[in-house]
Amino acid sequence: MIAKVIVDVPSRQTDRPFDYEVPAAFADWIEVGSRVGVPFGGRVLQGFVTELADTSDFDSKRLKPIAELLDHVPPLLPDLIELAKWMSEKYCCSWTTALQAMIPGALKGKAERLVCIQDAESASEDLPLAMTEWMGSQLVKLDVLLERFPEYAKSVKSALREGVLVEHTKVRDRLAIRKVLTVYLPDDVGKVRTQLAALPARAGKQREVLAFMLERGEPMVLQQLLAEAGGSAASVRSLAEKGLLELREVEQQRDPYAGREFDRTMPLALTEGQNEVYDRIIRAVDAGEPKTMLLHGVTGSGKTEVYLQSIQFCLEQEKQAIVLVPEISLTPQMVERFKGRFGDAVAVLHSRLSNGERYDEWRKIRSRQVQVAIGARSAIFAPFERIGLIIIDEEHESSYKQEESPKYHARDVAVRRARQHGAAVVLGSATPSLESFAAASRPLTAKDEGREPALLPMPVRVGGRPLPPVTVIDMREELKEGNRSMFSRLLHSSLADRLERGEQSVLLLNRRGYSTFVMCRSCGYTAACPHCDISLTYHQKSRALRCHYCGHAEQAPATCPSCQSEHIRYFGTGTQRVEEELSKLFPGIRVIRMDVDTTTEKNSHEKLLKQFGDRKADVLLGTQMVAKGLDFPYVTLVGVIAADTSLNLPDFRAAERTFQLLTQVAGRAGRHHLPGEVVIQTYVPEHYAVVTAQQHDYAAFVSEELRHRSAMGYPPYCRLILVTMSHEQLPLLSTVSEGFASELREIAENEGVLISLSSGFGRALEVLGPVASPISRIKDRYRFQCVIKYRGSIDASALVRKALLPFTGGPPQRLVQFSIDVDPQVIL
Numbered sequence: 098m099i100a101k102v103i104v105d106v107p108s109r110q111t112d113r114p115f116d117y118e119v120p121a122a123f124a125d126w127i128e129v130g131s132r133v134g135v136p137f138g139g140r141v142l143q144g145f146v147t148e149l150a151d152t153s154d155f156d157s158k159r160l161k162p163i164a165e166l167l168d169h170v171p172p173l174l175p176d177l178i179e180l181a182k183w184m185s186e187k188y189c190c191s192w193t194t195a196l197q198a199m200i201p202g203a204l205k206g207k208a209e210r211l212v213c214i215q216d217a218e219s220a221s222e223d224l225p226l227a228m229t230e231w232m233g234s235q236l237v238k239l240d241v242l243l244e245r246f247p248e249y250a251k252s253v254k255s256a257l258r259e260g261v262l263v264e265h266t267k268v269r270d271r272l273a274i275r276k277v278l279t280v281y282l283p284d285d286v287g288k289v290r291t292q293l294a295a296l297p298a299r300a301g302k303q304r305e306v307l308a309f310m311l312e313r314g315e316p317m318v319l320q321q322l323l324a325e326a327g328g329s330a331a332s333v334r335s336l337a338e339k340g341l342l343e344l345r346e347v348e349q350q351r352d353p354y355a356g357r358e359f360d361r362t363m364p365l366a367l368t369e370g371q372n373e374v375y376d377r378i379i380r381a382v383d384a385g386e387p388k389t390m391l392l393h394g395v396t397g398s399g400k401t402e403v404y405l406q407s408i409q410f411c412l413e414q415e416k417q418a419i420v421l422v423p424e425i426s427l428t429p430q431m432v433e434r435f436k437g438r439f440g441d442a443v444a445v446l447h448s449r450l451s452n453g454e455r456y457d458e459w460r461k462i463r464s465r466q467v468q469v470a471i472g473a474r475s476a477i478f479a480p481f482e483r484i485g486l487i488i489i490d491e492e493h494e495s496s497y498k499q500e501e502s503p504k505y506h507a508r509d510v511a512v513r514r515a516r517q518h519g520a521a522v523v524l525g526s527a528t529p530s531l532e533s534f535a536a537a538s539r540p541l542t543a544k545d546e547g548r549e550p551a552l553l554p555m556p557v558r559v560g561g562r563p564l565p566p567v568t569v570i571d572m573r574e575e576l577k578e579g580n581r582s583m584f585s586r587l588l589h590s591s592l593a594d595r596l597e598r599g600e601q602s603v604l605l606l607n608r609r610g611y612s613t614f615v616m617c618r619s620c621g622y623t624a625a626c627p628h629c630d631i632s633l634t635y636h637q638k639s640r641a642l643r644c645h646y647c648g649h650a651e652q653a654p655a656t657c658p659s660c661q662s663e664h665i666r667y668f669g670t671g672t673q674r675v676e677e678e679l680s681k682l683f684p685g686i687r688v689i690r691m692d693v694d695t696t697t698e699k700n701s702h703e704k705l706l707k708q709f710g711d712r713k714a715d716v717l718l719g720t721q722m723v724a725k726g727l728d729f730p731y732v733t734l735v736g737v738i739a740a741d742t743s744l745n746l747p748d749f750r751a752a753e754r755t756f757q758l759l760t761q762v763a764g765r766a767g768r769h770h771l772p773g774e775v776v777i778q779t780y781v782p783e784h785y786a787v788v789t790a791q792q793h794d795y796a797a798f799v800s801e802e803l804r805h806r807s808a809m810g811y812p813p814y815c816r817l818i819l820v821t822m823s824h825e826q827l828p829l830l831s832t833v834s835e836g837f838a839s840e841l842r843e844i845a846e847n848e849g850v851l852i853s854l855s856s857g858f859g860r861a862l863e864v865l866g867p868v869a870s871p872i873s874r875i876k877d878r879y880r881f882q883c884v885i886k887y888r889g890s891i892d893a894s895a896l897v898r899k900a901l902l903p904f905t906g907g908p909p910q911r912l913v914q915f916s917i918d919v920d921p922q923v924i925l
């Protein structure tokens with residue numbers, strides 16, 4: 098038997114299956130989707146079996162055998178292998194890159210080089226005694242051996258060449274049991290207390306740490322203790338030496354939800370609106386034919402309950418369901434709703450899980466222990482065998498697009514996967530993306546006869562609750578009337594009201610545009626990265642300036658490097674400034690701040706939300722993170738500090754993003770018995786994104802926005818591919834990018850599709866550029882880009898792949914790097 102194997106070398110030249118012989122011992126085990134170790138270029142590399150065949154086109158006697166079978170149950174299924182192939186074509190990446198995206202990190206094998214002594218007699222002559230004794234007859238890792246005997250590297254090398262030592266390679270899973278250093282109090286706490294008093298005054302740090310542990314009274318992970326108590330690892334160690342604390346390695350908990358009780362919930366009686374939508378969904382699930390539907394339900398219309406009951410139906414049909422939610426809204430609230438309804442039938446996949454945890458959740462899916470997978474983007478690859486329903490909540494979210502290769506969009510992958518399984522796809526949102534809305538509201542043609550329209554509207558909130566009234570405040574007017582604060586008078590008095598009544602408020606600061614940077618007030622100098630064309634970001638904690646693209650870091654200067662002035666200012670995060678202002682205006686106000694700074698630690702996001710849900714704070718202040726999916730009954734006020742920062746971005750989706758953000762955050766208010774109110778502060782109150790958000794008028798926004806998109810030639814009127822090219826040498830880059838663009842134009846010309854998009858209907862493709870990218874240099878590499886716009890049934894990815902051919906291969910130092918982004922979310 099022959100196996101065709103895709104080997105894990107992500108280069109264009111090797112991006113095809115290679116034939117291997119299947120040894121008899123593996124014959125019963127190997128399937129399409131099996132992970133194997135195969136000899137390749139003198140090493141053993143990981144690969145996936147894409148096909149089994151009886152014969153090979155090559156001389157089968159010369160085929161090498163598969164060296165290792167890495168799992169008994171293949172991690173991938175034939176449909177995923179095929180899906181990866183499709184992804185590699187559509188997103189112009191290698192097949193193996195797409196396959197790697199589908200398996201948990203724990204399974205991403207690394208080849209390990211091991212050596213052992215083959216010829217003991219020669220070894221005793223050629224190698225030092227210390228080495229041969231140390232090695233014995235064991236297999237030893239090559240790098241460990243060299244580390245131990247660095248002075249004998251040469252002898253090892255020649256021994257390998259002479260066959261005195263032989264090399265074996267093995268594919269090792271990256272999975273390792275995670276152990277963390279944890280600090281314990283000794284059993285005799287009384288003794289610790291007395292000793293604490295006896296610690297000398299100069300051991301201040303130790304006293305603090307010990308006092309903190311006593312107060313806390315339970316074991317703590319070392320890192321966390323240091324972060325919270327502010328001591329150093331050295332102080333903990335010396336306390337441990339004195340026997341006042343104990344340090345132990347503790348295996349990290351693998352089931353992230355182990356031991357947590359979830360209250361079981363029963364299906365609610367659906368409202369009329371929910372019921373209609375539910376009916377349509379289950380009919381599609383029942384039909385077992387692929388179908389994509391757009392559930393356009395206003396905030397608080399009860400979309401989640403519809404999802405839950407549709408999944409219930411799907412499970413009763415003995416099919417499985419995948420639920421995608423944006424990473425950020427994968428909150429305990431969301432997880433609770435699904436665990437509460439389906440209990441142990443749910444696997445949860447998100448990026449805050451450790452490698453091991455994620456692997457275990459994934460295995461529950463693969464081994465059919467669970468029937469529902471809920472997770473962020475990559476959960477779309479959950480290895481279920483019979484998918485009946487795929488739900489994508491908040492389908493408009495840009496986080497469904499992966500920004501690194503494979504640059505796939507989970508929505509498009511979902512539609513493709515549903516086609517393989519005959520599954521229904523439900524895209525849900527209060528503010529659908531223009532692409533989805535346009536696709537779903539496409540007028541039915543004769544071909545669709547008998548089909549139901551794909552748009553499922555839920556225009557009212559559960560219980561007929563009104564959407565909250567929105568007041569737009571023109572901040573220019575505030576300034577004219579002498580109010581220089583960042584809070585308008587209305588927002589100020591509304592906040593005061595809530596404090597008085599014991600209700601809660603959500604404050605959104607649109608973070609973009611409020612970035613943290615350094616500027617000289619005297620000369621206007623801003624600190625820029627020496628390797629990239631971008632300003633450095635100030636990090637308050639470490640007082641360092643950092644580049645987000647290359648990681649360059651430097652000490653923040655005290656005086657301006659350009660004019661020596663002392664008027665150099667560091668602008669901290671916007672949210673910090675708002676927080677300070679809040680405590681000035683309302684002494685004693687309890688604020689929970691949620692932004693990149695406060696949510697870096699594992700689970701911090703959920704902890705903060707839990708505190709807020711338990712009403713331990715008056716205000717939840719944050720960036721985009723606070724806008725999504727939250728459902729708290731006591732939130733009656735939502736304030737947007739500055740609506741327009743995201744409107745000014747040079748991005749054709751700027752208005753859409755702003756409208757979505759405003760609508761979503763407004764939707765957090767008044768979702769239960771208490772009525773809500775929204776205040777939006779802006780400098781452009783007349784902008785249609787603001788006006789239509791104020792009126793909760795999605796339709797009006799869409800028709801205005803579509804007019805702009807049509808005039809400018811942007812999606813959904815066409816599709817885009819962004820090709821970014823980079824190289825250290827500008828002249829070479831310029832030549833190659835010109836060459837690529839003309840190659841592509843020529844290919845399109847030959848296909849008869851190189852036609853201006855403004856020429857009306859039909860198939861058309863334009864190549865814009867090359868021009869310098871908006872960020873023209875990253876990590877000392879210059880960047881050029883081409884934007885390809887096309888319309889109609891054109892396989893533009895195929896044209897791009899073809900145009901790339903002359904530019905692959907050649908000496909590596911001369912190679913211009915190409916990065917292809919199909920359906921880009923951001924054109925930077």
Ligand SMILES: Nc1ncnc2c1ncn2[C@@H]1O[C@H](COP(=O)(O)OP(=O)(O)OP(=O)(O)O)[C@@H](O)[C@H]1O
Pocket residue numbers: 365366367368371394395396397398399400401402526527559725726727728764768
């Ligand atoms: N049929 C029903 N009967 C009673 N309450 C319901 C019903 N359906 C949903 N609810 C409740 O209404 C509230 C809002 O529902 P849900 O959070 O699902 O809205 P949503 O449409 O997902 O909103 P958003 O898009 O803002 O997240 C929830 O508290 C939910 O429990």
Ligand SMILES: [Zn+2]
Pocket residue numbers: 617618619620621622657658659660661662
């Ligand atoms: Zn200066």
Ligand SMILES: [Zn+2]
Pocket residue numbers: 626627628629644645646647648649876
């Ligand atoms: Zn940089």
